[in-house]
Amino acid sequence: MAIPNRKVVITAYGPPSTSLQIVTDNISPPPKDHVQVKILYAGFAGADINMRLGVYPLQSAPPFTPGYCFSGRVSVNGPGSSKFKPGTLVTALTKYDSDAEYINIPEKYLVAIPDGVDPKVAAALPVDWATAYGMVSRAAKVSPGQRVFIHGISGAVGQGIMYLSLLQGATVYGTAAERNHAALKEAGAHPYLYTNKDWIAAMKDLGGVHAVFDALGFESFDESYSILTPNERSVVVAYGNNLNNLTGAKRRNPWIPIAKLMFKNLYFWSNKGAVFYFITRDQKTYEPELQQLLNMTRDGIITPPIKAVWEFDDIKEAHEAWGKGSGMGSPVIRIAHDA
Numbered sequence: 001m002a003i004p005n006r007k008v009v010i011t012a013y014g015p016p017s018t019s020l021q022i023v024t025d026n027i028s029p030p031p032k033d034h035v036q037v038k039i040l041y042a043g044f045a046g047a048d049i050n051m052r053l054g055v056y057p058l059q060s061a062p063p064f065t066p067g068y069c070f071s072g073r074v075s076v077n078g079p080g081s082s083k084f085k086p087g088t089l090v091t092a093l094t095k096y097d098s099d100a101e102y103i104n105i106p107e108k109y110l111v112a113i114p115d116g117v118d119p120k121v122a123a124a125l126p127v128d129w130a131t132a133y134g135m136v137s138r139a140a141k142v143s144p145g146q147r148v149f150i151h152g153i154s155g156a157v158g159q160g161i162m163y164l165s166l167l168q169g170a171t172v173y174g175t176a177a178e179r180n181h182a183a184l185k186e187a188g189a190h191p192y193l194y195t196n197k198d199w200i201a202a203m204k205d206l207g208g209v210h211a212v213f214d215a216l217g218f219e220s221f222d223e224s225y226s227i228l229t230p231n232e233r234s235v236v237v238a239y240g241n242n243l244n245n246l247t248g249a250k251r252r253n254p255w256i257p258i259a260k261l262m263f264k265n266l267y268f269w270s271n272k273g274a275v276f277y278f279i280t281r282d283q284k285t286y287e288p289e290l291q292q293l294l295n296m297t298r299d300g301i302i303t304p305p306i307k308a309v310w311e312f313d314d315i316k317e318a319h320e321a322w323g324k325g326s327g328m329g330s331p332v333i334r335i336a337h338d339a
């Protein structure tokens with residue numbers, strides 16, 4: 001039997017005040033090989049912002065429900081699904097539909113949350129930390145003694161890259177607002193401001209860095225490439241085009257800067273390279289790396305910081321506040337209190 005399901009709907013591209021609504025719809029029982037999950041927390045990612053603005057690559061047209069990942073409890077198993085008992089805490093990457101009370105999702109994408117892991121922290125893992133993990137371990141292969149530079153070291157993905165790079169034994173540099181510098185230094189990083197370009201000369205003076213993580217795009221890709229060390233293998237790991245959203249600048253086409261960055265791979269004699277990194281739940285790394293992050297959280301090896309917990313009904317305020325405000329790490333949306 002279908003049950004009522006409150007959910008966020010993006011009805012049009014634009015500012016939160018005119019584009020976001022919370023509506024009550026019905027959700028059907030889970031179909032074959034699916035599981036119905038009662039969501040506790042939805043992750044809140046830069047992708048949600050980009051989708052609301054209509055600038056996320058190959059996105060759905062409105063109306064759609066945003067929410068790129070969640071944590072919650074299994075509610076009902078559909079025919080053919082039996083891996084998780086009702087009540088089991090699970091998490092998953094969804095791309096859409098996590099800003100809702102319930103979701104029907106193929107069982108194969110669900111990962112159990114180990115005992116002792118806070119569901120609100122688990123909601124930060126499938127996007128922010130899984131992206132960071134893949135970039136640090138596979139795209140850049142960060143290793144002991146290397147220097148890495150992170151644009152937005154205080155952000156959700158930035159914090160993941162920072163902690164995972166420090167665990168690898170790298171020295172970490174990056175940009176953040178001044179209000180976050182003391183905490184970043186305390187954590188072991190070397191922060192610079194993004195409001196000036198002092199970091200470019202500083203990184204060149206060090207001989208360049210082995211990896212730059214860049215979700216800003218546009219002219220930032222050139223600046224990132226310029227601080228790579230020419231002496232050893234080095235790489236720009238691009239993973240977004242966020243500069244305009246953060247600065248409020250006019251919308252620009254991101255594809256030409258991406259193509260220009262990838263073109264630099266033709267300088268095969270230079271030691272320097274570039275990749276554009278992205279995650280999907282159909283990559284073979286999805287389940288093992290999410291499981292690994294959950295285990296590292298359970299074992300206290302990582303402690304993903306939560307920047308803010310927004311209530312479901314405050315979704316417009318959450319969108320307004322994205323990329324601003326004090327604190328560091330991942331914002332999450334509380335959809336329901338755990339019974």
Ligand SMILES: NC(=O)c1ccc[n+]([C@@H]2O[C@H](COP(=O)([O-])OP(=O)(O)OC[C@H]3O[C@@H](n4cnc5c(N)ncnc54)[C@H](OP(=O)(O)O)[C@@H]3O)[C@@H](O)[C@H]2O)c1
Pocket residue numbers: 044045046047050127128131151152153154155156157158175176177178180194215216239240241242246247277278279322323324325329330
């Ligand atoms: N490719 C993928 O699969 C993938 C996956 C996840 C995310 N992403 C992308 O990653 C990006 C970052 O998302 P997020 O959730 O980590 O964002 P976030 O948590 O809001 O972080 C934004 C960061 O940008 C900094 N910042 C603010 N204004 C800035 C400016 N004018 N110039 C430079 N930096 C500025 C902030 O610093 P302060 O807070 O210190 O001011 C903060 O560190 C998004 O573009 C998202 O789409 C891509």
